[in-house]
Amino acid sequence: MKVVLNRLIPMCTLCLLGSATAIAQQPHVHGAGKLFVGQENQTWELMFEIPAANAIGFEHLPTSDAETARIKTYINAVENNKALVIAEAGCRLRGAEHAIDEVFLSAVDEHHEHDHDHDKHAHHHQDKHEHHDHDGHEHHGEHYSVEFTLTFTCENATNEFVINVFDGAFGLNELNTEWFTESGQGATTLTPASRTLKFDN
Numbered sequence: 001m002k003v004v005l006n007r008l009i010p011m012c013t014l015c016l017l018g019s020a021t022a023i024a025q026q027p028h029v030h031g032a033g034k035l036f037v038g039q040e041n042q043t044w045e046l047m048f049e050i051p052a053a054n055a056i057g058f059e060h061l062p063t064s065d066a067e068t069a070r071i072k073t074y075i076n077a078v079e080n081n082k083a084l085v086i087a088e089a090g091c092r093l094r095g096a097e098h099a100i101d102e103v104f105l106s107a108v109d110e111h112h113e114h115d116h117d118h119d120k121h122a123h124h125h126q127d128k129h130e131h132h133d134h135d136g137h138e139h140h141g142e143h144y145s146v147e148f149t150l151t152f153t154c155e156n157a158t159n160e161f162v163i164n165v166f167d168g169a170f171g172l173n174e175l176n177t178e179w180f181t182e183s184g185q186g187a188t189t190l191t192p193a194s195r196t197l198k199f200d201n
């Protein structure tokens, strides 16, 4: 067992991820998600930010049982990494972090707080969103992203991950990806047709 205790300057590949976490509400471009990957020793973190419209198909609080079910299905997929990410042999999923339930299932007050355009009639809420111009400029506070971080422990050197979050998504065309490892860093754009993230630059 190798224990590294004498590192004077801690690698901060994973710290970089931390700076971008937990902002579920922010401008984004529909069709384009983000992926940040960091590696430190045997730990790999993959942090996703996907427009909710592309992940679950809508960006409002659920207004039907079907929408609630879709959110729960996504949470289940994240927590158990159901085919979202294929890691190499020797890697195992160590954990999944997300706040999807907080954002979409229990954040009613916070959500409305940002809906300045909306008047007090809650039942107009859904209509407003459905007709909202989502492909032009973002209106501050009206977009929601689904964010989650998958953490893997990989016993062997890892060269790639296959990113399958495109499957079953709603028009997710690309993932703008940045990666930071102990041996380098890089950026690439993954697409449904080109979804293998390689670290050999």
Ligand SMILES: [Zn+2]
Pocket: 028, 030, 051, 052, 053, 059, 134, 142, 143, 144
């Ligand atoms: Zn949006």
